[in-house]
Amino acid sequence: MTPQDQVVDIDALETEFQERIDAEKKIEPKDWMPEAYRRTLIRQISQHAHSEVVGQLPEGNWITRAPSLRRKAILLAKVQDEAGHGLYLYSAAETLGSSREQMVDDLHAGKAKYSSIFNYPTLSWADIPAIGWLVDGAAIVNQVALCRTSYGPYSRAMIRVCKEESFHARQGFEGMLALARGNEAQKKMCQDAINRYWWPALMMFGPSDADSPNSAQSMKWKIKRFSNDELRQKFVDQTVPQIEYLGMEVPDADCKWNEERGHYDIGEMPWEEFFAVIKGHGPCNHERLQARQKAHDEGNWVREAALAYQKKQADKKQSVA
């Protein structure tokens, strides 16, 4: 085959690939795919997996201090779910030829990103239900869209994740409602958590469409099905009435219902903060990575011992046989 033939072949494969996408057929691990599609997916899925794992930290911060045994059990179960999501998202990324070890190394080296929301600290108990409700709520809006994403294993992982996330969001809202109906201290805690998590939650949808460099290609490949701004709007529209139901305030003086558009308008997002957190300069970026690295380093001897034991057992079996 001459190099010329190869170019032609790839063109043909790419056309066929795009036709499959346009026909809403799922791409499976053994199918041919453009290298850039594979790289985009590895980046996105591993980021998602890292987010689940790093996301254990801010919530885990309150497990030992949960104010009732019932809330403690709910929180523990939620964090366990997140770890489980991390596990099956890593597996989905592995179907694209990336190893978990490599992905984890990239996270620790600061090469791979995770959701910026987890770089904010959990400072009071109210932050826990607020995260369940706002952060999982925003994640669901993103992930419901991803249930129809073009890559089969990712789409199937999302369907499962969404079921559990919507459970978390409901539990989170119920926890906020308990605070909103409580005494002055609880109400204050509740409003303060909303104030601190409102903008970071909106920023979970990424930069505005005008500043989102990877979006167009991802939309064409149907990895993404809706734009960042469309998804953000959907979240705002569903969440503002919930804040009102709680009797709390939206921390945005410009947030108003726009009759003409049939949507809520919001004020200018704090983009400077958004890009600072992405760059690693958020309140907890340093601590989150440090904690992950420490857990990994301190687990080295455990993983080594497990492998050594496995080898010894295999050798024993062999010598018996």
Added chain:
Amino acid sequence: MSELTQQDALFTYTLRLADNALILGHRLSEWCGHGPFLEEDIGVINTALDLLGRCRMLYSYAGEVEGKGRDEDDLAYHRDEREFTNYLLMEQPKGDFAYTTIRQFYADVWNLHFYTELCNSKDETLAAIAKKVVKECRYHFRHNAEWVKRLGDGTEESIQRMNDAIAEASRFVNEMFEMDDVDQMMVDAGIGVDLNEVKAKWIASVDEVFAEATLQRPEPEYDRSGGRLGLHTEQLGFLLAEMQYVQRCHPGLQW
């Protein structure tokens, strides 16, 4: 001192079991997000959740037996160090993964044999709780026995860490088999479990797993005791301060 009634004894007996589950589960939950790898993070949280569920059933029942209107949260969050009755082993800091594994394994073996016997209790509620709990205990025992073997027969470092952990935990072991008036009254009434029998089974199970793990079970130079009288190590106060602080700052509220 007034005479111990059977109802007092049943309350104390149930409360002790609940305290052990709560405090051990608390220590285990400290690993959440910090485990040696993701699968084990999930495993540890799972066991912590089982222990938490167990303490909730036991506290609720203890509150009922006591009859003073205290619920699970009153008992977990509004008692001081001197009123907690868990064994000292349960409150020790989580240490490294070797210490967590050994402590958990010792507790698992105790729980397995204890709750297996408690299934025959004449107290219907305790028997019903035990029947639920014993299924988890079997699973915890299997899971941790595997870890004891892996780490005990793994690398030079893991073997050293396991031996250090065993040495560190050994002085707290015999407390788990002490019998006092409450135990005796419960055994006599056909409600409780004879801890001498649990001890014999505990030693046999631990030795069996240790033999496979190429580990030795040392006889402690001396025993520490007192948890059931509320005479704890200095560790428990910090644990409770952390665990109880929201409830204590804002008492009497719904969360």
